[in-house]
Amino acid sequence: MRYLFIVCFLFSFALTGQEKVLLKVNDEEVSTEEFIRVYEKNLSLIKEVEHNSPKQYLDLFIDYKLKVQEAYKQGLDKKQAYQKEIASYRLQLAKNYLNDVQVTDDLVKEAYFRSKNELRARHILIRLRPDALPKDTLVAYNKLIAARDRIIKGEDFNKIARIYSEDPSAKQNGGDLGWFKAFKMVYPFENAAYSTPIQEVSMPFRTNFGYHIVQPTATRISQGTVQVAHIMVSLNQKDSTVSPAAKIIKVKELLDSGADFETLALNYSDDKNTAKKGGVINAFEKGQLSSDVFEKTAFNLKSIGEISEPFKTKFGWHILKLVKKNPLQAFEEIEASLTQKVTRDARARVLSEALYEKLRKKYNVTEEVAIVEYFTSVLPEVYNREEQLFTDKSALTRTAFTIGDETFLYSDIAKVIDNKLKRKNYTSRSYFVENEVANFINDALKTYHLAHLEEENPGFRSLINEYKEGLLLFDLLESQIWKKAQKDSVGLRAFYNANAQNYKTPKVYNTRVFTTKQKEIATTYRKRLLKGEKSEIIIEALKVKYKSPLIVSNREIVEENLPFSGDNNLGVKNVITEGDNYILYEVLSIDEAKLNTLAESRGAVMSDYQKYLETNFVKELRKNSEINVNTTILNNLEKRYDE
Structure with missing residues (x-):
């Protein structure tokens, strides 16, 4: 298995200057903070064994560091398979750092509330493409304003829906959508419906289908x-x-x-x-x-x-x-599944937008308006594929925005826009430019954020480092210990010969066990056995005479676990009591102890041989290494954890 030391949490110490360094292993300084993180994480695993104090655990930690250093010396971190696995793990782990935790929690709680409180509503839809021209957008908006005004003045919603709505079902249902809850509608529609008071009519809002107005008509508690x-x-x-x-x-x-x-x-x-x-x-x-x-x-x-x-x-x-x-489950019972739905639903866009907004502020990206204005002025209202774009080379060399130490030019954005136009024309120039510029900046922000997570997030840095070292440790032990042991038949044989007594099969007693609640039954059974009667005949007779249940079973018992004492030979033993039961053991046969051959105990011998090789390997590493421990800090740790 892979040796992974995962970081759990920090243990605060008021340490400054040289006191922060607990030990030095060769040229590597190990901070007190790092040691505490690993020790705290592994404390639950080691507290039942002898290495459970900081001083005792320090030896394990030093051995770990020495093996990781040796892996780097051997260049195991340069292997393509290693780098590929680290990259894959990093990418997977980084996904957890792309969402704002508070925003996610709020959306999950909102989804639960809306799952619990169902809504009935009706709507009017004016269909509109997402990239519709501004003039078409205005026409759709004004139609809904007119419909809304008529409803507010007292006209029947059903009647107005049949007149205005471009939802085909409106002709039959007057725009009535029936009952729904979280995740049943597209999120912008769900949001508008739940945000509008009952019987009021919302202002026009947009989804991928077009513009809507919605009127919630009733609410009820979900019955599951x-x-x-x-x-x-x-x-x-x-x-x-x-x-x-x-x-x-x-x-x-x-x-x-x-x-x-x-x-x-x-x-x-x-x-x-x-x-x-x-x-x-x-x-x-x-x-x-x-x-x-x-x-x-x-x-x-x-x-x-x-x-x-x-x-x-x-x-x-x-x-x-x-x-x-x-019935609908409690929040705590479905929180995890709701979180999964939220991050995969259209709400994920809310999470992304929250992240991008946060990153814009963090990296002070403020040039978006100017960029949109420039590319809107360069692109024609109606694009002609034969027309040459971006002919002003000097403008393209200008800085569009910076993120940290990276600079992005107008030419970088122009290249993306040009490639997009080769594949697909636009309907609305303004929509196209705003969308492409926003996507470019968002992608740049996310890429930079992911690339610098180790620098900006100590928790992420620790997790990646622990995984790297754990993977290196696995590869080192596999190449230096496990595979070598499997190929070293001579060494394995020599190890077995030197430790053969450890692979001995114990003496085993094959017994018949008679159990009853009545002492009289047990003693009768024993007397009749001693007279030479067969067990099966005695048991059948006892079942007829007594109503008390009798249990007879066969059991293999290792010599050191024998429940009876004295005569350990074949035959019937004395009646003994165990709780409320009277038990009689009859030894039917005995398998004497014997030494297992190497073939019979190969698995156990191989495991012990690998441990033996690893112990010698670490001894050799220690012999050739310089290890210095700050005993003052270590003693302070010992006192703190002893409290």
Whole structure:
């Protein structure tokens, strides 16, 4: 396994100057802070063994440092496989540093609130492409303002939705969306709906579909999910003489007389997909199905196994049986899954925007307006692929913005825009320029931030360093110890010969164990065994005579764990007590102790041989190294952890 020493947390010490350095291993100085981080992390692993104080653990830590230094000396960090794995790990770990923790927490709590509090709303949509021209955007906006004004003045929302809305379903439902909660709508729409008071009409807002206005009409607490089994009789029967209503009544009568629901579902239900499963359908929440009466009936069932009266939907006649109800879980129970959804949902854009805004302030990127103005002036309103762009070379050499020690020129942005235009033209020049400039700056900020995480984040730096060293340690031991041991058959044989007594099979007693709650039964059993009667015959006789349970089992017992004393030969032993039980052991046979051959104990011998080689390897490293410990700091640590 890989030897990973992961940082846990810092332990504060008021140390200054030379006191910060706890020890020096060759040319490497180790701070007290670093030692404490590793010691604190591993304390839970070592507290049950002897190396549990700072002084005792220091030897393990020094051995660790010596092995890592040796790995660097051997150039193991230059191996392509090592560098590739570090790069992969770093990229994966860095993702955790791309979100603002506070913003993430707020979004997760918001999502839980909206999962718990369902909303019903209606809307009007004017469709619009994300890159629509400003004049088209204004037309869409003004249409919604006009619709909103009419609603506010008292006209019916349903009527106005049928007149204005470009959502095809509005002609039938008047813009009514039914009930929904978090993650059911695109996030900008969800946000607007939950931010608008009940019965009020929002101002126009934009999503990828276009402009909307929304009116929340009601709110309710989520009832979680319900799972039911159903028997359905279709309204369209193959046999025209069969009445669906009469058929469902017959099914209900059979249920009332005690017939099995699952059997009736299999024989009578026209929903063949669920009939073979006893009628059971997947759990659902309110608003998920296309039938309000089906949902209402299912949620009104109270106790598991309760069966509904027959009811009719557009699909047919139904009878439901309650299988399970799952109320919304507590926040703590679903926080992790909500966090995953938030970081993968459209809310992830909010997280990204929060990060970019934070990085803009951190690195003082303030030239965005000027950059947008320049490229808007250079690009034509209608782009012609034959037209030469960016002919003013002197303008392109100007600095667009800087991040830390990196400078980005107008030419860098021009190159990206030029490549994008070779693949796709734009509809709206202003939208295209603003989007491309923002994306360029955001990408530059993220790239710089990721590249300098070690410098700016001590926690990230420590984790990466620990992983690097752990990986080097693994590679060193694999090449210098583990693989060598596997190939060194002569050395392995010599090690086995010198330590053969450690690989001995113990003496084992094969016993029959008789257990009972009554002493009389145990003594009777023993007496009859001693007379030579067979165990099986005695036990059958005892079972007939006594009502008390008898337990007979065979057990292998290592000599050092024998529960009886005295005569350790074959035969019947004395009755002994263990708790409330009376137990009689009969030794049937004995396997004498013997030395295992190398082949029989190869796994254990190999493991011990590798440890032996590693111990000698470290001794050699210590012999050729200079190690200096600040005993004053070490003694202070010893006192602090001894308190």
